Amino acid sequence: MTLLITVFAAVIVTAIWYFRKNDEMQLLTLCFLYWGASIMWLVDAVFEYIGDGAAFFSPALEDMLNDTYLGLSVVALGLVIWIVKLLITDPKGSVRMALRKG
């Protein structure tokens, strides 16, 4: 479930990045973040499948809920990392302007 949620997040962010004219929002950072994690969890899933066999595809409800919660938390953490990086690098100069005004 964590893998699935991260892959969905990666695909959505990549599509948004593709349809934007420029990368002022630094969405590429978020794309790499989610794709990197997705690839690593894919390997994890393959090893789990090798170990558990078909049981890998029928997890217990409690495990699935926990994994969903983890997946959503991972997506949230990725978004937090991205927004912090965006505010620090400040490509549009908005933070600098707001601070000067204050």
Add this chain to the structure above:
Amino acid sequence: MACFLVPAAEAVVVKAVEKMVKKSEAEAVLSADGNEEKEIKIPFSRKLNWLSNMLIGGVILLLFEHIWHGEVVPWFPFLTAMSSPSETAAMLLEMSTAGVCMAVLVTVVWAVMCFAADSIVNRKNRKSLVKGVEE
């Protein structure tokens, strides 16, 4: 257990190489006389930046997952698998299998991505050349 440590080690090496390549590329641009015909190419440092971003991003999110599962703790020795020799052996086995596979797969995906990116840039270069000749 600690499979993310292998891609983490690769990320450190890639980041260091990226910094060196970026420096040498900047020096090469400064030493160029400017008369050479410019070919649009993706700098290698930029490609290395993609790889390091993928590795660092994946490692951060996997570290979070390991903290979630209680496999990484904020006190020494930081990995719960280090508490007994049998668990340490299992951890090392996982690092040498899953960890190495993670690092290899990310690098392979990156290599394919670089190849695709070069093809796309070359295709655009060719198109603009043909347009220039026709005009």
